Amino acid sequence: MSRPYAEVIGDPIVQSKSPVIHGFWLDQLGLDAEYRKTLVTADDLPAYFAQRRGDPDWRGCNITMPHKLAALDHVDDRGDVRNGIGAINTVFRAEDGTPVGTNTDAGGFYAPLAGFDFTGKPVTVVGAGGAARAILFALARMQVGPVTLLNRNVLKAGVLLSSFGLKGQALPLSSAISPDTALLVNASTLGMAGQPPLKIDIDPIQDDAVVYDIVYAPLETPLLTAARARGLETVDGLEMLIGQAALAFELFFGAEPPRDRDDTLRDLLIA
Known part of the structure; x- marks a missing residue:
């Protein structure tokens, strides 16, 4: 049986700590969902978004190097991020199923x-x-x-x-x-x-x-x-990483992450 999921995409992707962060919050909240990491090359980016548009279980993705600018060409830009920040790091699935780009890095x-x-x-x-x-x-x-x-x-x-x-x-x-x-x-x-x-x-x-x-x-x-x-x-870098992830998590899963457990999360990330 399928279940909702979000993921982080990039190239390379092995270094990403986002699955640890989102996985921790999902476990703490007892949500039946998952968070993955997916290698997506620059050439594969158009096909990636085309495929995810048709997947009802997909809740969105975080975007890391080198796609933060290029991904804007494949999603809706309802907040005019292109003319604001000029780059996106998060895509979420809107209620009508459309992938919408935003930026939680700021x-x-x-x-x-x-x-x-x-x-x-x-x-x-x-x-x-x-x-x-x-x-x-x-x-x-x-x-x-x-x-x-x-x-x-x-x-x-x-x-x-x-x-x-x-x-x-x-x-x-x-x-x-x-x-x-x-x-x-x-x-x-x-x-x-x-x-x-x-x-x-x-x-x-x-x-x-x-x-x-x-x-x-x-x-x-x-x-x-x-x-x-x-x-x-x-x-340090974990402050921004956890902060931007928290904003994205709420967009993906409709729940506020338990930020009162950040110390435990940091220990997991450092281990």
Whole structure:
């Protein structure tokens, strides 16, 4: 007998921790549903969505690299995400069966920063990919001060800053961090297992700065290790991962996940 399911798609996909998160919540709530991981290549993306449209058990999917932009071409964009964030990380099945794209990364990124006030304060962001789009979207709504975007392709970074109405500058990846930086965010895959390291010197930044690394494999990145050695406030990649997953879970299964058990979930993810 079939049962409702959601999944995470990407290429590669083996590293995804989303099945652990959603599986934990499904078990805790006693819901008769499942969450899978599915390898989908760029060439297979159109066929994937065409097939899932006809599957009544499919509740949606999370989207990881490299499909966050391309997937927009295969789903409904009822919230005009294309002209907002410009990338999606979640697709849910609407009541009429239509796959609808949205982005829960922005909310997931913001959640652990809700207790801080970065209004008018300088921010440095590394990377200009799909995750960076959601982060810049959130930063614009947080009314932060000037944003310095470090990226290999400076022109692309400059266009991205402008598209979100953020004041600041785009600089090469090798540029030194401004001492005025109040929030440093690694929004790239640099430092992730299997990816090049993130070579960045955080010594110049102020003692009350916050360092946020969205990489979660490994969880303890060299950037976070260096920040903690400085005594700086840090936010690791699991914070954003769990936060964005919680928003997606409710869209998929119509139930609010038990966030009071996050400590247990984190232990599972770290094990």
